[in-house]
Amino acid sequence: xxxxxxxxxxxxxxxxxxxxxxxxxxxxxxxxxxxxxxxxxxxxxxxxxxxxxxxxxxxxxxxxxxxxxxxxxxxxxxxxxxxxxxxxxxxxxxxxxxxxxxxxxxxxxxxxxxxxxxxxxxxxxxxxxxxxx
Amino acid sequence: xxxxxxxxxxxxxxxxxxxxxxxxxxxxxxxxxxxxxxxxxxxxxxxxxxxxxxxxxxxxxxxxxxxxxxxxxxxxxxxxxxxxxxxxxxxxxxxxxxxxxxxxxxxxxxxxxxxxxxxxxxxxxxxxxxxxxxxxxxxxxxxxxxxxxxxxxxxxxxxxxxxxxxxxxxxxxxxxxxxxxxxxxxxxxxxxxxxxxxxxxxxxxxxxxxxxxxxxxxxxxxxxxxxxxxxxxxxxxxxxxxxxxxxxxxxxxxxxxxxxxxxxxxxxxxxxxxxxxxxxxxxxxxxxxxxxxxxxxxxxxxxxxxxxxxxxxxxxxxxxxxxxxxxxxxxxxxxxxxxxxxxxxxxxxxxxxxxxxxxxxxxxxxxxxxxxxxxxxxxxxxxxxxxxxx
Numbered sequence: 001x002x003x004x005x006x007x008x009x010x011x012x013x014x015x016x017x018x019x020x021x022x023x024x025x026x027x028x029x030x031x032x033x034x035x036x037x038x039x040x041x042x043x044x045x046x047x048x049x050x051x052x053x054x055x056x057x058x059x060x061x062x063x064x065x066x067x068x069x070x071x072x073x074x075x076x077x078x079x080x081x082x083x084x085x086x087x088x089x090x091x092x093x094x095x096x097x098x099x100x101x102x103x104x105x106x107x108x109x110x111x112x113x114x115x116x117x118x119x120x121x122x123x124x125x126x127x128x129x130x131x132x133x
Numbered sequence: 134x135x136x137x138x139x140x141x142x143x144x145x146x147x148x149x150x151x152x153x154x155x156x157x158x159x160x161x162x163x164x165x166x167x168x169x170x171x172x173x174x175x176x177x178x179x180x181x182x183x184x185x186x187x188x189x190x191x192x193x194x195x196x197x198x199x200x201x202x203x204x205x206x207x208x209x210x211x212x213x214x215x216x217x218x219x220x221x222x223x224x225x226x227x228x229x230x231x232x233x234x235x236x237x238x239x240x241x242x243x244x245x246x247x248x249x250x251x252x253x254x255x256x257x258x259x260x261x262x263x264x265x266x267x268x269x270x271x272x273x274x275x276x277x278x279x280x281x282x283x284x285x286x287x288x289x290x291x292x293x294x295x296x297x298x299x300x301x302x303x304x305x306x307x308x309x310x311x312x313x314x315x316x317x318x319x320x321x322x323x324x325x326x327x328x329x330x331x332x333x334x335x336x337x338x339x340x341x342x343x344x345x346x347x348x349x350x351x352x353x354x355x356x357x358x359x360x361x362x363x364x365x366x367x368x369x370x371x372x373x374x375x376x377x378x379x380x381x382x383x384x385x386x387x388x389x390x391x392x393x394x395x396x397x398x399x400x401x402x403x404x405x406x407x408x409x410x411x412x413x414x415x416x417x418x419x420x421x422x423x424x425x426x427x428x429x430x431x432x433x434x435x436x437x438x439x440x441x442x443x444x445x446x447x448x449x450x451x452x453x454x455x456x457x458x459x460x461x462x463x464x465x466x467x468x469x470x471x472x473x474x475x476x477x478x479x480x481x482x483x484x485x486x487x488x489x490x491x492x493x494x495x496x497x498x499x500x501x502x503x504x505x506x507x508x509x510x511x512x513x514x515x516x517x518x519x520x521x522x523x
Contacts, residue, residue, distance in 0.1 A: 003273050004264060004272045004273050004277075005263075005264070005273070006264060006269035006270075006272075006273050007263050007264045007265065007266050007268075007269045008266075008269070009266055012266065012269070037392070038267075038270050038392075044384070063289065063396075064285050064286070064288045064289040064292070064391075064396065065285075065288065066281065066284045066285050066288050066337050066338065066339070066340055067335075067337065067338040067339075068275050068276065068277075068278070068280075068281045068284075068336075068337050069334070069335045069336060069337065069338055070334070070335070070336050070343075071254065071255075071278070073275060073277060076275045079338065080275055082274050082275050082276050082281065082285060084285055084289075084391050091392075092391055092392055093270070094270055094271055094274055094276060094285070094389075094391065095274055096274050096275065102338075107288075107289075107292045122273070124273050124274070
């Protein structure tokens with residue numbers, strides 16, 4: 001299965017390097033400790049340019065989800081689930097939901113990250129229903 | 134925004150090409166045809182024009198349009214970003230220019246072959262050069278089209294307020310009914326029913342069916358703006374620009390503003406609405422008819438709430454076929470909208486609103502006092518209130 005390869009900039013490369021190592025990283029502001037995603041150079045809360053990567057738990061819940069049906073792209077099951085996850089840390093990110101049928105997904109459902117390697121060695125974070133804790 | 138601009142400028146000419154799926158000519162030619170038609174409509178000559186405004190996405194350079202038309206010089210030109218969010222913004226820029234004396238006559242134009250040339254939904258086939266950075270957060274997961282970006286946002290709205298896809302059908306039905314009696318509309322004489330809407334295939338399940346998504350069109354449209362004083366001497370009843378505003382919300386992206394605290398609104402349109410009501414001194418009850426940008430039906434419901442035509446979460450009950458059709462409390466998109474007439478990035482909503490002011494629309498609303506026009510949603514956007522001259 002192929003997926004479109006993400007582009008990176010000096011602001012965002014850490015995220016993809018983390019994914020390649022099986023870690024879901026976001027930015028933590030060096031000025032006020034606020035977390036942020038998607039990555040950007042400046043903290044909107046305190047305007048600090050200092051930040052370091054912060055490893056999230058990779059757990060969260062389904063905030064929104066849809067099944068894109070048309071047009072079809074190679075590399076995706078039909079239907080496939082695009083999901084907006086709200087992480088435990090309060091940040092959101094877009095991903096896919098796997099290991100579940102669309103009819104079993106509900107908004108608010110607990111999910112956890114896993115990592116999938118696609119054609120060409122592209123690694124993407126994916127989510128699945130969270131194992132009971 | 135203050136009320137300073139109120140009724141100081143007017144739209145005095147409108148022009149458009151035919152709306153098609155394959156224009157058979159260049160985008161530059163479409164732009165020139167639309168600008169010429171708008172000047173002819175206003176009774177002005179190219180030599181009267183000293184300002185041009187278009188979209189950042191437009192491919193026709195101002196100096197090429199000027200060269201083709203024979204406009205001898207330009208003292209003002211600007212472009213408005215964010216796709217269809219630019220439509221009413223072009224009129225704001227033009228109104229500011231003529232009201233301040235920076236320019237005398239400004240033409241706003243938009244022309245494209247969005248169906249026969251580059252299609253906005255065709256993102257997947259044109260990524261050979263690598264993904265734009267922002268798209269890297271979405272495209273690898275299969276969110277590659279405007280429909281998919283909008284749907285992920287709208288799904289949260291549906292969840293919060295108990296809205297279903299059936300609620301969106303009213304917008305499609307109203308637009309297609311209006312288009313059915315507009316000879317300029319691509320879907321002239323082809324109305325649909327709610328059953329047709331519900332039978333159309335999913336584009337992004339469970340938010341958008343085919344009939345929730347606007348069409349793709351080739352064509353051009355143009356508007357001529359000058360001062361209200363000069364407008365009085367021209368051919369048609371002027372459409373006074375009672376209020377014009379642009380708006381961007383905090384923590385936003387182009388169509389993927391998924392990171393705000395709340396995803397049940399369109400904060401950009403809220404910024405526009407607040408300015409329009411404040412600058413005009415009007416309220417939603419003063420609006421006779423509206424053109425609400427309808428690239429995807431869910432955002433029409435959310436606009437009704439942002440603009441104050443109903444409360445939060447109430448659009449599913451307000452947006453009925455009866456309420457939004459001619460004779461209802463708020464007839465919308467009397468030309469058929471982007472779903473029914475053409476996808477001209479919202480500029481055809483402004484031309485239609487001018488016809489409503491003049492009393493020359495095919496689906497004329499009686500006794501028009503004030504018209505509200507909105508531009509593209511889910512992106513930084515813009516809006517207008519137009520009124521007949523006293």
